[in-house]
Amino acid sequence: MKTKAAVLRELAKPLPYAHSRPITIEELTIVPPGPMDVLVKVVGAGLCHSDLSVINGSLGRGLPVVLGHEGAGEVLEVGSAITDLKPGDHIAFQFAGNCGRCKQCQGGKPQLCETFMAARAHGGLMSGGVHFRDADGEPVKHMVGVACFSEYVVVHRGSIVVINDSLPLTEAALFGCAVMTGVGAVVNTSQVKPGESVAVFGLGGVGLCGVMGAKVSGAHTIIAVDLEDAKLKKALELGATHAFNAKDPDLVEKIKDLTNGGVDHAVELAGAIPAMEAAYAVACRGGKVVTAGLSGTGKTFSVNHGDLVLGEKHVCGSYMGSCVPMRDIPRFIELYQSGALPVDALIDGLVTFDELNEGFDRLHNGTALRQVLVPHGLDSVGASASAQVRDGIPAARSADV
Incomplete structure (x- = not known):
């Protein structure tokens, strides 16, 4: 054939x-x-x-x-x-x-x-x-x-x-891919709960699915971060409550001020080390930092060990949104057909x-x-x-x- x-x-x-x-x-x-x-x-x-x-x-x-x-x-x-x-x-x-x-x-x-x-x-x-x-x-x-x-x-x-x-x-x-990775990173890996705060870094197809996943999870504050203003606008249309340009030199301070010390969940979906560093920085004490981005072969990310321990932060990778595909693809499709995604x-x-x-x-x-x-x-x-x-x-x- x-x-x-x-x-x-x-x-x-x-x-x-x-x-x-x-x-x-x-x-x-x-x-x-x-x-x-x-x-x-x-x-x-x-x-x-x-x-x-x-x-x-x-x-x-x-x-x-x-x-x-x-x-x-x-x-x-x-x-x-x-x-x-x-x-x-x-x-x-x-x-x-x-x-x-x-x-x-x-x-x-x-x-x-x-x-x-x-x-x-x-x-x-x-x-x-x-x-x-x-x-x-x-x-x-x-x-x-x-x-x-x-x-x-x-x-x-x-x-x-x-x-x-x-x-x-x-x-x-x-x-x-886009839906499983983005929605799954928020719903399955980070396990966002109603009323919590989420920051999503990177607003490509996967990142915008992360925004939608935060909304469907019932997050109260959904912060979208990207380098492109057009993508920030799109994120606001899809459920983000706030949007910040990643080029803003005061980005971390602004997000911490908005969320009284940091977000419950920081989700990195850009596949870039600077985005991962910013995500870690805006997570509150006890917060989760989840990354599903792939920044390239050999790239490394480091943290201050003392801050990790004293802040009791959780840093976790998410591959394919921690999805069980036979379970999650049909349920995400149902959410889509209902208008929720x-x-x-x-x-x-x-x-x-x-x-x-x-x-x-x-x-x-x-x-x-x-x-x-x-x-x-x-x-x-x-x-x-x-x-x-x-x-x-x-x-x-x-x-x-």
Whole structure:
């Protein structure tokens, strides 16, 4: 079987990507699914900063690789050992697959699956091997076992979650990364309670999901922090009660003054060490500092040991929002469909393969939050969805807030 896919063969090409073209669109051959694998037709795939961090070399990946880790699609074929899926099922991908049998999975932390991490290191699937071949017959790796910047993809059963088929798949795409990571960091990892205060640092797609997660958790004070005023405005539309530009030299003092000494929860979703340092600084005594951002290979964060002890602060990493995907993706979708999580307010347009490099320029420049790749073209998702991405970050539609 043939598929058109977005392949990265060289890291850290110069900006703008519209000129250097780091992503090439190639026709690949797909190796058929094994007993525990699934063949999926990809309908929508989000352009995320994690993809951008691979493209710019901040996060290393083996090459060549098919990009994409946030998406949704339709099951076309299931492996012989799979009994709980059928062709036609709608699914969302999860970027940290799980085997269900290792120590972490058995301990209730499927997002930390050891089998998945071993497969990820080699660019293959948990069932073993790589299912893409290029024109010369050479293997092409799968980004985090998903590789959904492709018309069709083979994934392990543990990398997908069946979802409600009433949800458009271009919207469902965001639930496998942005929503799980952002909402999950607040709801699951930090465990924000009604009436508490939260500061969210970094307002990309994941960070704005963190703001929405704080609102749905019942936080009384929700502080949004970013370098871009347009993103601060968006955060206020989505539930933030206060917004501060991260360039403000008095940022920490202003947040402490507002919250009588610091916030109960400081959530870093920017993937930047300065943001992590500011998050730690604004947390109150006994407060939690949660980070789900990835600042790049080799970056370190340090704290004053005495302040950590005397303040009894809690510093915690959050991978995939500490989510149990089969539990959390459906419940986050229910919250979205009830109006409590206006996730579609993040989508500023749809892009095709031809526009993918330009799309990552927009993501790098901060003029887009979540663009969604439609691998089969705009016509495949209907004329009503065929609006192209616009310059700048759009305001939320009135029906969304």
